[in-house]
Structure formats: C-alpha cells, structure tokens
Amino acid sequence: MDDRTTKSRIRDAAIHRFGEVGFERATIREIAADADVSPGLVLHHFGSKAGLREACDEHVVASFGASRAEMVETGTTDPFATLAALREEEPHLRYLMRALRDGSPAAARLFDEVVRESEAMTALGVEAGILRPSEHPHDQAVLLVAWQFGALALAEHMARGFGVEPFSDEMTARVGRAALEVLSHGVFADTRYEDAWRRLDEAADVTPADAAEGESE
Amino acid sequence: MDDRTTKSRIRDAAIHRFGEVGFERATIREIAADADVSPGLVLHHFGSKAGLREACDEHVVASFGASRAEMVETGTTDPFATLAALREEEPHLRYLMRALRDGSPAAARLFDEVVRESEAMTALGVEAGILRPSEHPHDQAVLLVAWQFGALALAEHMARGFGVEPFSDEMTARVGRAALEVLSHGVFADTRYEDAWRRLDEAADVTPADAAEGESE
DNA sequence: TAAACTATTGAACATGCGTTCAATGTCAGA
DNA sequence: TCTGACATTGAACGCATGTTCAATAGTTTA
Structure with a gap:
C-alpha cells in the first residue's frame, strides 16, 4: 500500500528514472510501470513528457531550496556540511546530477542560486575569520560551485578512482578529506604560478568589469 | 573541396554532432547530411551508430593522448597549461565534455589515464619543490581531475556565471585566475576544519587501505 | 437518484529512428 | 574489355516512442 497520491507517485517514479x-x-x-499505472495516466496528469520533467524539476529544486534554507537558519557556513546533508536525499541528488549533465533548465536555475548563496555565505565566513578573503569573490564562488557540482556529476568516475561505491559513506569521507586538504593549503608550494599569471593578467588587462565583450577575434 | 577521405569526414561530422x-x-x-553523404554510407563504414561512437571515441582519445604525450616530453607540470593547450582542439574538447556527461566508456578510460598521469606529474612537481606534498596523493589526483573535468562538463554554467561565452579566451582567463588563487592559498583561513575532520577520521578509522569494503550497513 | 466531473485504462496513431538491402556507380587489375 | 571489389545511394522495414482518444469506473454534487 502506498498512501501517497497517484500523481506524486508518478512524479517520484519519474524522478527516480530520470535520475x-x-x-x-x-x-x-x-x-508508468514503476508507478503501477497506465502510460495514458501519466500524460493525463502532466500533459507531456516535458511537463513531467518540469514538475520533477520544480519538486527537486524546491526540496533542495528547503534544506538549504534550513542550513542558512542554523548558520552552517562550510560547503561540506551541505554535501553531507544532501546525501540524505539520494534520489533527488541523483536527479540533480543528471539534470546537470543533461543541461536541464532547472539545473541552471539551481546552479545560479547556489552561486549566489555561496557568495553570501563566503562573505560571512570571511567576516568571521574562517575563510580567506578572495580577490575575486564572485569568480571564486562560481568556480567552487562548478567544482562541487562537477564532482557530483562525475561521481561515477571518482568512485571508480577511489575504488568505492558511488554515493557511499566511504566516498563522502574520501572526497571530503581530499577536498579539505586542498582547500586548506592549496596544492602549490609557493605563489610563483599565481604571480606569473597576475603579470600576464595585468598585461592583457583582463578585469571582471569589461568581461562581457571579447576584444580579440 | 575536401581532401580528407570520406570515412574521416563522416567521423569528424559525427564528433562535431555528438559533441x-x-x-x-x-x-x-x-x-550524414553534415558530411554530404547518404545515411546508408555511414552504416556501411561504421557498422552501426555504436560503432561510429567507438570510432569517434578512439580518435578523440588518441588525439588527446598525443598532445598529452607531447606535454610530458616538454616537461609541463602544471594542469593549467594543459587546459590552455586543450583549447586548441575545441571540437574534440566539446566531444570529451559530452562524453563525460553521457557516461561514455571512452570518457572513463580517459579519466583514469589522466588521473594516473596527473599523479605522476604531481610527484615530479613535489620533487621539484613546486607542489606541496599531499597526505593522500592518489585521492588528491582523483579529486583534482574530477574538478577539472567537472568544470569542463559544466562549462555552460560557469560561462553563464561569469557572463562570458563558453570556450572563450575570456573564460579560460577567469577560470585560470580563480583556480590559481584557490590552489595557491586554499579558501580556509586556518586548518580548524581540516583538524576537525582528521579527528573524525581517526575515530572512524577510515583509511585508504580498507576503502574497498563498507563495514557499516 | 441523476448528473457532472475526475481518474484511469487500453488500444490505436503518427513519427522518427537505426538499420537493411537491392541497385548503381567507380575504378583497379587480369 | 571483362571482372570483381568497393563506394554510394535511396527506398523500404521494423521498432520504440510520445501522444491521442474513446470508453469505463469511481466519486462528488445538485
């Protein structure tokens, strides 16, 4: 017996399959088979396959929005607690992972939202003395979210590299440990590359302000 | 006029489309239309759509293998020179990006190869005093490659975040600058998170050695 | 009870796809 | 010139898919 409404049962089955x-x-x-209904009923409730996707998108994004809002309220500032919390809703996580890879509009929306929040949370962390201030906070936020989401999207490959199951506790631990090391100390022994890049940067005058237009080509 | 052989013309059109x-x-x-041939000829040369994919995989992987081998010979140790070099073959890069997102076997092969090479190159960098030695070099290599490839797979989203075109020089510059900052200094002001994690780690006894089996659940 | 509406089914339809195949063209070698 | 192998075509086949639709069952409303 399943006490959920038929419509939500179909939606959850779709989230699972899509993911x-x-x-x-x-x-x-x-x-339809997963939800024990006829194919026709799926279209009756959601209009089309695209409509079904939109419903799934909305539900998953809202679900993540709720858990993120909760984290903001409880004042969690570091991204890894977020990752750990996400693991609780594995089907949604898989769906998000797929959405990122498929290029679904929902994934784009979520990406942008998380960047915005990440930037805000980073600012708080800097004020609190936990995080190092960046010279380009927005760019850094975009990069870190892309890394985090990208690693999520490539979870299968990372798991193979570690020799563990994707979405296992083992994997979370290994990723977390490695990430903390890199994000605590960096990987470069000194700043020679950064300095070199900065010199190139100043020569080419690439600043965030005039980033919208490409003057070469 | 196109002096390439018809078969390679079809393959290149496929690489473009797939990407x-x-x-x-x-x-x-x-x-077939892109290559100015009939659909039948595609199957005549490659047997099936899967066969066509395999041919594309092989060609792209080999192509990247060649350019990486060249970098090893010239002794390039940092990952960003690699990224910059990759930009020269944009169609192949797009293909690889798609292959990563689609979960093609070729992408898995390439991922593993790059991890292996990255680990070796990192060891060289450490010896040379350029890179900071890691406590878990293999895990770090997996993570960094996943970040790098993941960012590639999500290039569209990063570009939107930066407000630039994907695969533009502008984007390479912004990503490179942000990545260098993070990889030179990290993002954490101190090691409090790392220390906390390490304590958790030791308590749970999660070591790379017995990583293959999960004892919980 | 009667009517109207919603949920649900199962069959049918239309389309686009990968694939097959016989026919034709092309060209090197006997 | 004849022949055989290969390149190439275009039409057709079969299948899986998203979608439509008339019909049925169930439930609410007047």
Whole structure:
C-alpha cells in the first residue's frame, strides 16, 4: 500500500528514472510501470513528457531550496556540511546530477542560486575569520560551485578512482578529506604560478568589469 | 573541396554532432547530411551508430593522448597549461565534455589515464619543490581531475556565471585566475576544519587501505 | 437518484529512428 | 574489355516512442 497520491507517485517514479538513466533514455511506459499505472495516466496528469520533467524539476529544486534554507537558519557556513546533508536525499541528488549533465533548465536555475548563496555565505565566513578573503569573490564562488557540482556529476568516475561505491559513506569521507586538504593549503608550494599569471593578467588587462565583450577575434 | 577521405569526414561530422547535442540526440541522418553523404554510407563504414561512437571515441582519445604525450616530453607540470593547450582542439574538447556527461566508456578510460598521469606529474612537481606534498596523493589526483573535468562538463554554467561565452579566451582567463588563487592559498583561513575532520577520521578509522569494503550497513 | 466531473485504462496513431538491402556507380587489375 | 571489389545511394522495414482518444469506473454534487 502506498498512501501517497497517484500523481506524486508518478512524479517520484519519474524522478527516480530520470535520475537513473537520464531524461532521453527514460520512457513514459517504464515510469508508468514503476508507478503501477497506465502510460495514458501519466500524460493525463502532466500533459507531456516535458511537463513531467518540469514538475520533477520544480519538486527537486524546491526540496533542495528547503534544506538549504534550513542550513542558512542554523548558520552552517562550510560547503561540506551541505554535501553531507544532501546525501540524505539520494534520489533527488541523483536527479540533480543528471539534470546537470543533461543541461536541464532547472539545473541552471539551481546552479545560479547556489552561486549566489555561496557568495553570501563566503562573505560571512570571511567576516568571521574562517575563510580567506578572495580577490575575486564572485569568480571564486562560481568556480567552487562548478567544482562541487562537477564532482557530483562525475561521481561515477571518482568512485571508480577511489575504488568505492558511488554515493557511499566511504566516498563522502574520501572526497571530503581530499577536498579539505586542498582547500586548506592549496596544492602549490609557493605563489610563483599565481604571480606569473597576475603579470600576464595585468598585461592583457583582463578585469571582471569589461568581461562581457571579447576584444580579440 | 575536401581532401580528407570520406570515412574521416563522416567521423569528424559525427564528433562535431555528438559533441554539440550528445550521442542520443544526434541522428545518423543529420551526421550524414553534415558530411554530404547518404545515411546508408555511414552504416556501411561504421557498422552501426555504436560503432561510429567507438570510432569517434578512439580518435578523440588518441588525439588527446598525443598532445598529452607531447606535454610530458616538454616537461609541463602544471594542469593549467594543459587546459590552455586543450583549447586548441575545441571540437574534440566539446566531444570529451559530452562524453563525460553521457557516461561514455571512452570518457572513463580517459579519466583514469589522466588521473594516473596527473599523479605522476604531481610527484615530479613535489620533487621539484613546486607542489606541496599531499597526505593522500592518489585521492588528491582523483579529486583534482574530477574538478577539472567537472568544470569542463559544466562549462555552460560557469560561462553563464561569469557572463562570458563558453570556450572563450575570456573564460579560460577567469577560470585560470580563480583556480590559481584557490590552489595557491586554499579558501580556509586556518586548518580548524581540516583538524576537525582528521579527528573524525581517526575515530572512524577510515583509511585508504580498507576503502574497498563498507563495514557499516 | 441523476448528473457532472475526475481518474484511469487500453488500444490505436503518427513519427522518427537505426538499420537493411537491392541497385548503381567507380575504378583497379587480369 | 571483362571482372570483381568497393563506394554510394535511396527506398523500404521494423521498432520504440510520445501522444491521442474513446470508453469505463469511481466519486462528488445538485
């Protein structure tokens, strides 16, 4: 027995399928079978496959929004607690991972939201003396979110590299440890590369301000 | 006039299409049209769509292998020179990006190869005093490659975050600058998080050696 | 009770796809 | 010139898919 409404059962089955095999490969017939309904009913409730995707997007994004809002309230500032908390909702996480890879609009929305929040939280961390101030806080936020989401999207490959199961506790631990080391000390022994880059930068006059237009080519 | 052989023309058209829209969405008919041949000829040369993918995989992986081998010979040790060099072959880069997102076997192969090479190059860098020695060199290599490839896979989102075009010089510059800052200094002001994690680590006894099996659950 | 509306089904439809295949063209070698 | 192998075409086939639709069951409303 399943006390959820039929519509939400279909949506959850779709989230699961989409997350597992991607939007393209997932078929309405399979989703309907998973939810123990006929294919026709899926279309009755969601209009089309695209409509079904939108409903899933909305639900997952809202769900993550809620848990992020909770973290903001409790005042969590570091990104790894976030990652750990995300693991609680594995189907949604898989869905998000797929959405990122599929290039779904929802993933783009979520990416931008998280960048914005990450930038704000970083500012708080800097004030609190926990985080090192960056010369380009926005760029850094974009990069760190891309790394975090990117690692999520490539979880399968990382797991293989570690020799563990994707989405296992083992994996979270290994990723967390390695990431903390890098994010605490960096990987370069000194700043020779950074200095070199900065000189190139100043010569080419690439500043965030006039970033919108490309003057070469 | 195109002096390449018809077969390689088809393969290059396929690499382009696969890279642009992904393996699933790309159709043999479109690829054939791009290469100015009939759909039948594509199958005549490559047997099936999967065979065509394999041929593309092999070609792209080999191409990247060649340019990486060249970098090893010239003794380049830092990952950003690699990124810059990759930009020269944009279609192949787009293909690789898609392959990573699609979960193609070729992408897995390449990922593992690059991890291995990255680990070796990092060891060289440490010896040379350029790179900081890591406590878990393999884990660090996996993480850094995942970040690098992940950022590549999410190039579209990063570009939007920066307000620039994907695969533009502008974008390379911004990513490089932000990455160098993080990889030179880290983001944490001190090691309090790392220390806390290490204590958790020792308590749970999570070591790389017995990483293969999960004892909980 | 009757009517209207919603949930649900199963079959059918249309389309686009990968693939097959017989036919034709092309060209090197006997 | 004849022949065989290969390149190439275009039409057709079969299949899986998203979608439509009339019909049925169930539930609410007047």
